[in-house]
Every structure is written in structure tokens, then in C-alpha cells.
Amino acid sequence: xxRNGLTAEVSKVSKRVRQEDIAKELGLSIxxxxxxxxxxxxxxxxxxxxxxxxxxxxNYIPNSIARSLVEKKSKIIGFILPKITNPVQIETxxxxxxxxxxxxxxxxxxxxxxxxxxxxxxxxILVSRQVDxxxxxxxxxxxxxxxxxxxxxxxxxxxxSGGNYEPASDSVYMNQYKGAYKAAAHLAQLGxxxxxxxxxxxxxxxxxxxxxxxxxxxxxxxxxxxVITVDKYSYEQGYLSAAKLFPQGGVTALFASSDYxxxxxxxxxxxQGMRVPEDVAIVGFDDLEAAQYAEIPLxxxxxxxxxxxxxxxxxxxxxxxxxxxxxxxxxxxxxIEPSLQIRSSCGYKSQNGEVSACKKG
Amino acid sequence: xxRNGLTAEVSKVSKRVRQEDIAKELGLSIxxxxxxxxxxxxxxxxxxxxxxxxxxxxNYIPNSIARSLVEKKSKIIGFILPKITNPVQIETxxxxxxxxxxxxxxxxxxxxxxxxxxxxxxxxILVSRQVDxxxxxxxxxxxxxxxxxxxxxxxxxxxxSGGNYEPASDSVYMNQYKGAYKAAAHLAQLGxxxxxxxxxxxxxxxxxxxxxxxxxxxxxxxxxxxVITVDKYSYEQGYLSAAKLFPQGGVTALFASSDYxxxxxxxxxxxQGMRVPEDVAIVGFDDLEAAQYAEIPLxxxxxxxxxxxxxxxxxxxxxxxxxxxxxxxxxxxxxIEPSLQIRSSCGYKSQNGEVSACKKG
DNA sequence: TTGTACGCGTTATCAG
DNA sequence: CTGATAACGCGTACAA
Numbered sequence: 100x101x102r103n104g105l106t107a108e109v110s111k112v113s114k115r116v117r118q119e120d121i122a123k124e125l126g127l128s129i130x131x132x133x134x135x136x137x138x139x140x141x142x143x144x145x146x147x148x149x150x151x152x153x154x155x156x157x158n159y160i161p162n163s164i165a166r167s168l169v170e171k172k173s174k175i176i177g178f179i180l181p182k183i184t185n186p187v188q189i190e191t192x193x194x195x196x197x198x199x200x201x202x203x204x205x206x207x208x209x210x211x212x213x214x215x216x217x218x219x220x221x222x223x224i225l226v227s228r229q230v231d232x233x234x235x236x237x238x239x240x241x242x243x244x245x246x247x248x249x250x251x252x253x254x255x256x257x258x259x260s261g262g263n264y265e266p267a268s269d270s271v272y273m274n275q276y277k278g279a280y281k282a283a284a285h286l287a288q289l290g291x292x293x294x295x296x297x298x299x300x301x302x303x304x305x306x307x308x309x310x311x312x313x314x315x316x317x318x319x320x321x322x323x324x325x326v327i328t329v330d331k332y333s334y335e336q337g338y339l340s341a342a343k344l345f346p347q348g349g350v351t352a353l354f355a356s357s358d359y360x361x362x363x364x365x366x367x368x369x370x371q372g373m374r375v376p377e378d379v380a381i382v383g384f385d386d387l388e389a390a391q392y393a394e395i396p397l398x399x400x401x402x403x404x405x406x407x408x409x410x411x412x413x414x415x416x417x418x419x420x421x422x423x424x425x426x427x428x429x430x431x432x433x434x435i436e437p438s439l440q441i442r443s444s445c446g447y448k449s450q451n452g453e454v455s456a457c458k459k460g
Numbered sequence: 461x462x463r464n465g466l467t468a469e470v471s472k473v474s475k476r477v478r479q480e481d482i483a484k485e486l487g488l489s490i491x492x493x494x495x496x497x498x499x500x501x502x503x504x505x506x507x508x509x510x511x512x513x514x515x516x517x518x519n520y521i522p523n524s525i526a527r528s529l530v531e532k533k534s535k536i537i538g539f540i541l542p543k544i545t546n547p548v549q550i551e552t553x554x555x556x557x558x559x560x561x562x563x564x565x566x567x568x569x570x571x572x573x574x575x576x577x578x579x580x581x582x583x584x585i586l587v588s589r590q591v592d593x594x595x596x597x598x599x600x601x602x603x604x605x606x607x608x609x610x611x612x613x614x615x616x617x618x619x620x621s622g623g624n625y626e627p628a629s630d631s632v633y634m635n636q637y638k639g640a641y642k643a644a645a646h647l648a649q650l651g652x653x654x655x656x657x658x659x660x661x662x663x664x665x666x667x668x669x670x671x672x673x674x675x676x677x678x679x680x681x682x683x684x685x686x687v688i689t690v691d692k693y694s695y696e697q698g699y700l701s702a703a704k705l706f707p708q709g710g711v712t713a714l715f716a717s718s719d720y721x722x723x724x725x726x727x728x729x730x731x732q733g734m735r736v737p738e739d740v741a742i743v744g745f746d747d748l749e750a751a752q753y754a755e756i757p758l759x760x761x762x763x764x765x766x767x768x769x770x771x772x773x774x775x776x777x778x779x780x781x782x783x784x785x786x787x788x789x790x791x792x793x794x795x796i797e798p799s800l801q802i803r804s805s806c807g808y809k810s811q812n813g814e815v816s817a818c819k820k821g
Numbered sequence: 822t823t824g825t826a827c828g829c830g831t832t833a834t835c836a837g
Numbered sequence: 838c839t840g841a842t843a844a845c846g847c848g849t850a851c852a853a
Contacts, residue, residue, distance in 0.1 A: 115613075158609075160584065160587050160588050161588055162588070162590060163588045163589050163590070164528045164529050164534060164589070164590050165529055167525045168525050168526055168529055173525060175568075182554070183550050183551065183553065183554035183557075184551075184554075186547075189544050189550060190544070190545075192544065193543070193544035193545070196544075196569065196570070196571055197571070197573075205568055205570065205585060205589070206569055206570075207536075207569075208539075208553075208557065208567055208568075208569040209557070209566065209567070210554060210557055210558070212558075223521065226521050227521050227522055227523070227524045228524050228525070228566070229524070229525050248519075252476075334752065334753035335749065338753065359749070362750075366755075369755070388694060388696065388720070389695065389723075389750055391695070392695035392696075392699065392723060392724055392727045393755075394730070394754075394755035
């Protein structure tokens with residue numbers, strides 16, 4: 100039943116319009132419509148145009164659920180991260196979302212609250228939703244077997260973490276160990292002997308190792324009393340940690356596993372009238388904008404998030420393409436090396452070996 | 461073909477296992493399996509157990525795509541926001557994701573980069589994906605017609621913005637106008653006459669209005685030279701804006717539409733040796749943790765994000781439930797009123813009307 | 822209690 | 838160039 104306008108029934112009832120509706124409208128078969136809509140050359144130019152015309156008038160929007168079912172791919176990528184409060188992880192998510200979008204993928208975001216079971220649950224959901232791939236910032240306690248099982252199921256997944264161990268799946272990551280090593284070594288080489296460390300627990304084991312090794316390599320004995328574990332990367336936790344660390348005396352340097360922690364500690368020190376870096380040197384991690392614009396611009400461990408996300412997306416695409424034969428080979432590991440962005444919060448060593456604005460151990 | 465273990469074919473080939481596979485394994489029909497899996501009472505307790513047992517052994521994971529197709533709901537909620545760099549919006553997303561998760565929904569996250577066309581595109585994609593609902597932080601230039609068309613299509617959507625205009629869809633929002641009014645009025649009442657304003661352009665019109673009205677109500681003439689528009693909520697933009705504003709002289713107070721901008725400006729002022737709040741008073745917006753732990757703790761406009769997200773989720777659920785008959789009624793508007801979190805960055809007025817630590821205009 | 826048949830909206834294969 | 842017909846995996850009447 101073709102008219103100048105559209106069939107009354109269709110425009111009134113707000114049921115979603117399907118290919119079938121536009122087929123009826125034009126007296127065509129459903130599959131001609133399907134072909135016409137994808138600009139198949141197997142369809143007459145004129146009918147193609149008519150179909151597309153009517154599709155627009157009817158406000159046809161394809162049902163990707165149905166499409167996914169038959170094509171066996173959802174064009175959805177899952178992204179799991181512990182908490183949204185970590186700016187670097189969020190920036191990573193943002194950059195990745197952009198890149199995915201450009202290739203017709205969308206992102207399903209899930210948070211685990213750093214809970215092992217939530218993470219496992221999230222992975223199940225994503226598998227259930229037939230996602231074409233997964234990015235995962237693993238939580239502290241690794242779901243090693245779960246991760247392995249996903250890999251065995253040939254579901255492309257890229258871990259956004261790693262370190263000095265063998266990851267259970269393909270991964271792209273910034274080497275936190277090296278970052279922490281550089282930070283602690285820098286402080287040590289400036290002459291500090293009592294270097295405190297604030298970290299976020301199990302999730303920061305790599306950083307912890309880097310810190311310890313740097314001390315050892317610089318002839319400093321590790322002192323567990325100088326290490327504080329917090330459960331959140333916040334200014335507040337940094338502030339409170341400083342309040343615990345410094346009163347016991349002797350600490351002249353602090354390395355925090357997050358800029359927020361470092362900045363919170365910085366605030367405490369300043370409130371106490373301590374000078375930075377003269378009385379205490381501080382180094383953070385992540386190089387947030389807040390570090391650069393802090394009261395005392397903060398030295399911090401930094402890396403190119405853009406580069407990492409590019410590599411991560413490339414890797415995932417490769418996994419999606421190869422899919423089948425990758426399974427048995429060993430997981431790919433791609434590593435980004437962080438560097439130290441030096442600012443004034445830790446003083447500096449001049450050419451002749453003199454250390455300025457920095458109290459020596 | 462039942463054995464003690466599992467059919468060899470099944471465990472070797474890594475094709476996803478379906479209900480059919482477990483049906484074959486037990487010599488049952490597909491639908492008995494389906495029923496057994498959902499704990500239907502219409503199925504024998506013993507077979508139910510056997511089915512669930514085998515399902516577990518086979519590692520059966522339901523295909524939600526197929527389920528969505530028949531049930532006509534995806535259990536996916538779309539979430540659109542301009543940029544992920546806004547911490548408050550991200551926190552909103554996080555809190556909402558938690559609440560959704562608890563009810564079996566998952567979140568598809570999309571960013572628009574504050575681009576009108578991207579936003580429109582994102583909405584199309586979500587509709588195409590048959591999402592059950594949408595949360596939208598609209599960009600500057602509203603896609604009024606698009607938003608209306610989504611509403612007319614009976615797709616539940618909650619806008620996370622609003623103001624002194626009639627929103628095209630249901631909305632839950634913090635009244636930015638009032639927040640800005642309070643901030644500017646506070647500065648005016650402290651005696652400031654030349655109050656600068658940094659804002660993010662079209663997205664901040666409500667705040668702009670609040671600022672202007674507050675000036676007027678306090679007998680201060682609006683001076684466009686004291687207003688700076690930036691394209692990004694960053695420390696850097698705040699820093700640069702301050703560098704433009706203050707050298708021209710006379711400005712004694714600054715209100716920024718974001719804490720980042722305010723903190724960047726604060727940094728510039730401090731670098732110039734200006735005292736805060738004695739030489740210049742500063743007020744920000746959002747009350748981030750960074751505001752509280754700033755060099756000079758920052759007065760800022762604040763509101764309960766938790767409360768807003770709770771209301772937003774409730775509203776969306778209501779829309780999902782009612783669906784049909786809501787269409788014609790006017791959109792629901794729920795408003796949260798912000799308040800001013802006063803800290804030391806703007807001085808204060810004592811009981812007897814004296815203003816301390818605050819240079820009078 | 823269990824099995825059969827059909828539908829969800831789309832794509833793909835194969836005739837005509 | 839176009840039209841039946843059969844998938845895709847699951848849910849649900851209805852029948853046995």
C-alpha cells in the first residue's frame with residue numbers, strides 16, 4: 100500500500116520500525132531492503148534510493164541486537180577498572196573509547212571497587228553479553244584462573260597492568276616497578292637516607308618492589324616503619340599518612356604511589372611550617388595536572404597515556420582479527436617505560452655534585 | 461550420549477556452549493534446559509539439578525544478546541557525557557553505574573567531546589543498541605529536537621542538566637544558576653566590587669546568569685571585561701586567565717566555574733606574590749577534594765552527588781516501568797540546590813559586619 | 822513434568 | 838536483480 104506519505108498505522112503506533120515495515124511500505128521483500136540499506140551493488144540503484152528514502156521518512160533505526168545475534172559479534176568492548184576515581188585510568192578509558200568509537204565499537208564500562216569477586220562477576224557479564232573484546236585493569240588479587248579461562252575461550256582481552264611476573268593474558272602496561280625505582284633512586288641520589296613510602300596496598304606491589312630495590316641499590320636499609328598503606332588514593336589519606344610519618348622524626352623524603360597522596364602529604368607538611376624541598380622532598384606518581392600546579396610543583400613519575408592506549412587498542416584489534424590461532428602462543432607483553440618529571444618538590448643536584456634546596460640525610 | 465564426563469567434542473572445540481549443548485548432553489529438550497536454568501517449578505527437582513550441574517561443568521554462559529532479542533529489553537543503560545575529565549560528572553557516572561549494576565543493568569559509556577553532532581550520533585547508537593534507558597549530560601548546544609524525538613519514541617531518558625528553561629525531557633539536576641548566584645553574591649557581600657568570572661562558554665550559561673544577577677542584586681554594574689571564556693576546565697586555563705585578568709588592575713575577587721580553573725588562577729596569584737584572600741578572593745565550583753587541600757583552601761559551590769544520582773536512577777526506573785502512559789505528560793524536573801562551602805580563600809565577614817582578610821573594593 | 826513449534830529482527834545462501 | 842528460506846540462541850504458549 101503505497102501512498103504519497105506513509106502508512107498511517109506505522110506513523111501512529113510508536114513500535115520501533117523494522118526492515119519489514121519499510122518492505123511492506125514499498126511492496127518489497129525484507130531482504131531486498133536489507134541489501135539496499137547496506138548499499139549492496141546487487142540491488143537496483145533506483146530501488147536502493149527508494150528504500151533509503153522511506154527508511155529515513157519512517158525513521159528506521161537498525162536493531163543491532165538482532166544483527167549481533169546473526170553476525171556473532173556485538174561490536175562492544177568491555178572495559179573493567181577498579182574505581183573511577185583514578186584519573187589516569189579514567190583518562191585511559193576515555194582515550195580508548197574514542198579510538199573504539201572511530202571503528203564502530205562501543206564501550207561497556209564496569210567497575211569492581213577493587214573487589215576480586217566483583218571483577219570475576221564483571222568478566223562473566225561481559226562474556227554473557229558477547230563482547231568482542233575486553234580491557235581490564237586488574238584488581239589487587241588477580242583472578243588468574245578466570246583470566247586464563249577467558250583467554251582459553253578465545254575472547255580477546257588486554258590487561259592494562261603487568262610487571263615483573265608473567266601475566267596470564269596479553270598486556271600493555273606501564274612498568275610501575277621502574278617508575279618507582281626511578282623515583283626512590285632519585286631521592287636517594289639526592290642524599291636522602293630516610294625515604295618514606297605511601298602506597299595503596301596489594302595493587303601497588305610493583306611500586307613497592309621498585310622502591311625497595313632502589314633503596315638497596317643505594318645502600319639504604321629498608322625500614323618497614325617508613326611505609327604506610329592506605330586504602331584510597333586521596334588527598335586525605337596522604338594528609339593523614341604524613342601526620343603519622345613525620346612526627347616520629349628523621350624522615351627527609353617521601354615517595355607516594357599517587358599524586359593525590361603526595362599532594363595531601365604536601366599540604367600537611369606546609370601546614371606544619373615545613374619547607375619543601377628544604378626540609379622534606381616529595382615525589383608523586385602519575386603526573387596529574389594538579390602536580391604541576393601545586394603549591395610546590397611536584398616531581399612525579401610520568402608516562403605517555405596516549406601511547407599506551409594506542410598500543411593497547413592495536414593489540415586488541417590484532418587479537419580480534421587473529422582470534423583462532425593466537426590461542427596457544429604465549430601472551431604478548433608490551434611495556435611502556437615511565438620517566439621522572441622533575442619539578443621543585445625534591446630539590447636538585449647541580450653539575451658539580453652539590454645538592455641544593457635539599458637537606459642531606 | 462551420556463558419559464561420566466563430558467562429550468569430547470564439546471570440551472575440545474571452544475565454540476560457546478549453548479542450551480542446546482547441555483540438552484544434548486542429557487538427552488533433554490532445549491526448553492527443559494531453559495526452564496531448569498531459571499529454576500522453574502514446572503521442572504522436576506532432580507532434572508533441574510542435573511541440568512544446572514552439567515551447565516556448570518560445561519561452563520555454560522547464557523547469551524544475553526539472544527535473550528535481549530526475544531525479551532525486547534537489553535538491560536543496558538546508555539550514559540552520555542561530554543568529557544571524562546570532569547571529575548564530578550565522572551563521579552556521577554560511577555555512582556550510577558553501581559546502582560544500575562545492583563539491578564542487573566550495565567552501562568554503555570559514550571563521550572561527545574562537547575560536540576553537538578557527536579552527541580546526536582551517540583544517541584542514535586544507543587537507540588540502535590536498544591538500550592532500556594539513557595542518562596545524558598547534554599553538551600552546550602542542545603540537541604532539542606533529537607532529545608524530543610527520543611522522548612517521543614518512548615525511550616526513557618533522564619537529562620542531568622537543566623536550569624531556568626523548560627527541559628525537553630525529564631531531568632534531574634543541580635541548579636547551577638543558584639550556585640553561581642550564591643558564589644557571586646557572597647563575594648559581593650564581602651565588599652568586593654570588581655568580581656571577575658571565568659567560565660567554560662555555552663555550557664556555563666546558567667552560571668553566567670547567576671553571576672550577573674548576583675551582581676545586579678548587589679548594585680554592581682556588570683563589566684564584560686571581567687569575564688573570560690575558556691574552552692577547557694583545566695589548571696592551565698585558570699592560570700592563563702588570571703594572567704590576563706589581574707594585570708589590568710582593580711580586580712579583587714574571582715569566581716571560576718570550576719575548581720580547576722580557580723586553582724590554576726590561585727597558583728598564578730601566588731606566584732605573583734599576591735595574598736589570598738587579602739589581595740584577592742577566590743571561589744570555585746564543584747568542591748573537589750583538591751579544593752579542600754589547596755594551598756589556600758578554596759571556597760567552592762557544592763552539592764550532594766550521591767543524592768542526585770539516587771534521584772536520577774529512581775526517575776529512570778520509573779520511566780522504564782511506566783513507559784507507555786508517561787509520554788504525553790510534561791517532563792519531570794527534579795532540582796538539587798547547591799550550597800556554598802566556605803573556606804579561607806575568600807575571607808569572611810564577622811558577626812559585627814567587619815570583613816577580615818579581605819580587601820574591600 | 823517435558824517436548825514441539827514459533828517468534829524476536831537481521832543477515833546469508835541459494836534459487837528464480 | 839530480487840524473493841523465499843534458513844539460520845542465530847533463547848523464551849514462551851501450547852500440546853502431549
